[in-house]
Amino acid sequence: MACAPQGCWVREGVVPLLQQALGLLPEDYSLLIFDAYRPLAVQQALYEEYSALVRRSHPEYTPEQLAAAVDDFVALPHPNPARPAPHATGGALDLTLCYRGRPLPMGTEFDDFTNLAQTAYFETNGMAGEAEAFRNTRRLLYNMMTAAGFVNYSEEWWHYSYGDRLWARTFGKTPIYGLCDEKNVE
Ligand SMILES: C[C@@H](N)C(=O)N[C@H](C)C(=O)O
Numbered sequence: 001m002a003c004a005p006q007g008c009w010v011r012e013g014v015v016p017l018l019q020q021a022l023g024l025l026p027e028d029y030s031l032l033i034f035d036a037y038r039p040l041a042v043q044q045a046l047y048e049e050y051s052a053l054v055r056r057s058h059p060e061y062t063p064e065q066l067a068a069a070v071d072d073f074v075a076l077p078h079p080n081p082a083r084p085a086p087h088a089t090g091g092a093l094d095l096t097l098c099y100r101g102r103p104l105p106m107g108t109e110f111d112d113f114t115n116l117a118q119t120a121y122f123e124t125n126g127m128a129g130e131a132e133a134f135r136n137t138r139r140l141l142y143n144m145m146t147a148a149g150f151v152n153y154s155e156e157w158w159h160y161s162y163g164d165r166l167w168a169r170t171f172g173k174t175p176i177y178g179l180c181d182e183k184n185v186e
């Protein structure tokens with residue numbers, strides 16, 4: 001995407017937590033980060049792109065139904081700076097687990113916007129063969145990320161955050177991070 005920053009950027013406070021999470025991984029495992037800080041223009045472009053897709057497959061949706069369906073998988077680039085989209089805070093990350101440098105199968109691709117992407121999907125759907133492996137790999141990612149202090153967005157196995165509104169709601173705290181000032185991204 002043209003307006004996306006090069007590389008993955010996070011808040012300084014997220015780095016030690018990521019290091020802690022890495023330290024919890026068994027030997028030969030590592031993390032692959034797909035996406036982190038997103039400027040509002042990038043969040044807006046993603047939101048519009050996914051809205052158009054949902055509108056094409058569900059032309060019958062009312063504006064409210066459309067917004068609810070889109071919001072499950074792509075956060076609204078909220079105009080109110082007190083309600084920033086998670087990635088616009090610099091506290092959210094989309095990531096997966098690798099074994100010997102190769103991404104492990106997780107049961108869906110990154111950004112597969114279906115119910116199979118729910119973190120707990122394979123806890124109750126299919127307990128044999130591949131499904132069990134997906135469940136275990138998602139559990140490993142979940143356990144090491146939450147042990148390090150991140151929270152997971154339950155609709156997406158790959159999305160974790162620290163210091164944003166979901167994190168604050170989960171722990172009954174005030175958010176640490178608001179909207180990132182794009183001038184400070186370096
Ligand atoms: C677009 C997807 N990777 C993602 O990050 N979704 C969450 C809900 C978001 O946009 O914050």
Ligand SMILES: [Zn+2]
Nearest residue numbers: 092093094159
């Ligand atoms: Zn995300």
